[in-house]
Amino acid sequence: MPSIKRHKFKLTDEQLLEMLYWLKLIRAFDERLSILVRQGRVRSGVYSSIGQEAIVVGTCFGLHKEDYICPLHRDLGTFLMKGVSPGVMMAQMYAKATGLSKGRDSALHSGVSELGIFGNTSMLGANTPVAAGLALTYKLEGRDNVVIAYFGEGASNTGDVHEAMNFAGTHKLPVVFVCENNVYSYSVPIEKSMAIEDVADRAEGYGFDGVAINGNDVLAVYQATQGAIARARAGDGPTLIECKTYRWHGHSEHDPAFYRTDEELAMWKSRDPLPTFTTYLRSREVLDDTKLLEIETRVRQEIDAAVTFAEDSPHPEPGEAVTDLYA
Numbered sequence: 001m002p003s004i005k006r007h008k009f010k011l012t013d014e015q016l017l018e019m020l021y022w023l024k025l026i027r028a029f030d031e032r033l034s035i036l037v038r039q040g041r042v043r044s045g046v047y048s049s050i051g052q053e054a055i056v057v058g059t060c061f062g063l064h065k066e067d068y069i070c071p072l073h074r075d076l077g078t079f080l081m082k083g084v085s086p087g088v089m090m091a092q093m094y095a096k097a098t099g100l101s102k103g104r105d106s107a108l109h110s111g112v113s114e115l116g117i118f119g120n121t122s123m124l125g126a127n128t129p130v131a132a133g134l135a136l137t138y139k140l141e142g143r144d145n146v147v148i149a150y151f152g153e154g155a156s157n158t159g160d161v162h163e164a165m166n167f168a169g170t171h172k173l174p175v176v177f178v179c180e181n182n183v184y185s186y187s188v189p190i191e192k193s194m195a196i197e198d199v200a201d202r203a204e205g206y207g208f209d210g211v212a213i214n215g216n217d218v219l220a221v222y223q224a225t226q227g228a229i230a231r232a233r234a235g236d237g238p239t240l241i242e243c244k245t246y247r248w249h250g251h252s253e254h255d256p257a258f259y260r261t262d263e264e265l266a267m268w269k270s271r272d273p274l275p276t277f278t279t280y281l282r283s284r285e286v287l288d289d290t291k292l293l294e295i296e297t298r299v300r301q302e303i304d305a306a307v308t309f310a311e312d313s314p315h316p317e318p319g320e321a322v323t324d325l326y327a
């Protein structure tokens with residue numbers, strides 16, 4: 001078995017501050033969405049990623065435009081980091097004509113091929129064979145691009161995920177499998193769905209490395225991803241990165257999550273990826289009050305503008321329902 005070497009990386013102060021900006025933007029986007037759902041303004045299914053932002057930022061930071069991502073229902077932040085504007089993303093959640101799917105789906109299934117985003121599939125895990133297929137294309141075309149395939153620990157139990165990992169391992173495809181292990185698959189805790197502790201252990205059965213890391217530490221996620229991407233670009237095949245994390249909200253905004261305790265939630269909130277990273281940046285003297293205020297003001301303005309754009313956008317015309325169809 002190959003074994004993962006610690007990947008060394010250096011980020012400039014500007015890049016570290018940019019990471020903080022993304023963490024805060026994605027948190028603010030989801031927090032606002034949650035309020036909009038409660039106000040009845042957004043009626044699409046919303047699956048909050050609050051608490052899991054470090055995975056999105058650590059995996060997407062520095063990706064090339066041509067690299068593909070295959071995100072989950074919970075990964076709206078990956079769309080933002082890949083280049084979809086907060087306004088268009090918000091309009092998508094409002095099912096407005098200016099959204100990605102022009103108001104034609106329940107918000108979570110749109111992809112953007114020009115930006116390297118494959119739309120989320122309802123059948124969880126079904127995005128991973130697609131990721132392997134995209135990676136096969138890159139390999140056959142001799143390109144050095146990579147594909148990031150996201151899935152939950154629940155989805156890791158499906159046949160699709162095993163087939164995708166087996167195929168990718170056999171053909172040494174440039175794909176990074178990112179498991180967002182947030183303890184619950186809907187209401188099912190991990191110990192009721194898996195006989196092993198770490199999803200990462202499964203990689204060995206497919207001939208590549210798997211690593212379980214603190215998914216709430218953005219730099220740990222970045223480091224693991226950069227190592228995996230470097231191996232993938234060099235033709236050394238896939239890596240499985242299991243990011244241990246926790247979702248603060250229920251499975252979706254309509255789930256009150258009665259199946260977990262307040263203590264458990266409080267424990268995970270004490271591991272909030274945002275203050276952890278903020279404290280780190282302050283201790284390294286990368287961040288001070290002025291810079292923090294600048295970032296927070298920018299985030300607030302961008303989210304406000306996104307909501308205004310979505311609210312002011314038109315609903316789709318009925319005739320639009322039969323356009324963009326393939327026969």
Ligand SMILES: Cc1ncc(C[n+]2csc(CCOP(=O)(O)OP(=O)(O)O)c2C)c(N)n1
Nearest residue numbers: 074122123124152153154155182184185186
């Ligand atoms: C193949 C499949 N089986 C069942 C479901 C129903 N379902 C929707 S969400 C969910 C839980 C998913 O948990 P996980 O994969 O861990 O991702 P998370 O939502 O926790 O991020 C289930 C079982 C589905 N969408 N697809």
